[in-house]
Amino acid sequence: MALEFNIGSKIKKLRKARKLTLQDVARETGFSPALISQIENNNVSPPIATLSKLAKFFDVKMGLFFEEEEEERKFEVVRSGERRVASRVISKAGTGHGYTYEALSFRKRNKKMEPFLVSVSERAEEETLYNHEGEEFLLILKGKAEVILEDQRIILEAGDAIYFDSELKHRLLSYDGQEVQVVAVVTR
Template sequence: MMEFNIGQKIKGLRKMRKLTLQDVANETGFSPALISQIENNNVSPPIATLSKIARFFDVKMSYFFEEGEGNTRYEIVRRDERRVVSRVISKDGTRHGYTYEALSFRKKNKKMEPFLLTVTERAKEETLYNHEGEEFLLILKGTAEIILDDERFTLTEGDAVYFDSTVKHRLLLKEGATVEVLAIVTR
């Protein structure tokens, strides 16, 4: 698996628009230090953070995952071709315990972003995230807990949830060693 250079793309957008780290921070609500860490690939942003950055720069979230030239009407991604989007680390530097793999990265101008989300440990904190769009999660393996606003639900293999991403949410490992989730996010 190869990783995306999301930080370089964010830095490129910022420099092209002649913006400072502080300018981006003021508009997104993230600290200049966090933006710098993301740009230098020291911190991988959660999908919710990346969604807010994409909205600020007026690009689709898929911009950060695209590679290659042109647009195609279909795309096949083999298991060994997947790209790691992020091994997510929180603002305070603690691990969230999950990894996103892009299941589509050649097709441009997508209306949805499919990911394989693997959760390997329960995060110590339960910060909830929200962003524009919608999400669909299908539990492929393991048992997870999802927090939607103030409600908690246990999801097991084969369970699915579809929700408006503006709802504050968080997926956590409930029990066991690993949870694998098909996650589809729209802008």
């Protein structure tokens, strides 16, 4: 059984350490105070793009939100049953995105890459696009995906891959509403 992260408490700790209010964080990041509060209380798990923006705002690596150990390691093996899941992802509109993501590395500190297994279980009704710093690599493991990059729509099938600049507004969707599994590697 994959365990959930306690991302919210880490974000709250960062905010309190800097003596910032929810409004301060909201003003600087563009997210609503209500959403930040929901994230801090672990009522919702933020999409990867949102986490990336929060990490940049707090000047920490995104991996900090997924780390569970203090010691530095040279390598890490994560067995399939040990993955950590972040689910209950919602959009700005408050609707579900129908996806979960699992961190494929959470013991190695100060990583340059953040690898995730993303599962999209349905076709989202809205198509909010996200962007953040860094680069992104997606490898479709299962299903048929639609990747929106700015004004382009790209259809990818199992075995296909795409590498792009994360500053492009983007979104990963299930093309036909069927489950899609993707390895996503994100850099800051």
